[in-house]
Amino acid sequence: MKSFEKELPENYDALKKKANYTSSWRDRLDAVTTLSAYQHEKVIDLLNNRMKNDTVFKVQTAAYKALVAFGENVEKPTPARFDVIKGPNKIFLRVKKSLPKDHTVEEFADKLKRMRLDVYDAFEGDKGDQFMTWLEERWAKL
Known part of the structure; x- marks a missing residue:
């Protein structure tokens, strides 16, 4: 032990x-x-x-x-079934509206990181290597 x-x-x-x-x-x-x-x-x-x-x-x-x-009797966590941050589309939309109409997904990601690092970080940690692909899909749907 x-x-x-x-x-x-x-x-x-x-x-x-x-x-x-x-x-x-x-x-x-x-x-x-x-x-x-x-x-x-x-x-x-x-x-x-x-x-x-x-x-x-x-x-x-x-x-x-x-x-x-440590020998603690705890229940194993399960991955989130939904978004790790509640209501991300409102946040994403606010970021998108703050950028010029012809902005890129990279510019969107950079602005999200500057405006809401907590949100960026949570999703980046949750999505791992798939983060930018996932973010681009969300961005395209806004």
Whole structure:
């Protein structure tokens, strides 16, 4: 059986902030991975929160695996059946309207990233390699 640190890491506050940073699923995943070595009540609470509430399935799964390794009785997360962010079309339409009529999907993606990094990041993390293809399909339908 793997042994874990029982004390909080010295940089716990920074890791907690990183784990809850809405504009970067990669930062959240990195924080969850780092915290997975520390079997402490505060870490368990934080990992439960990420497992249940993160918009990106990869982060949810990493938190779940850490909790299971700690011996916690948790239910495995399932991928979102619908959009990971509620009402994305309104956001996408607002971005599209802020651009010139003849803009490209790349310009749209760049503006979305600048206007709503949280939305861009959540979908990019959720869709992975298929993100730009998916975004182009959504953009074309607006």
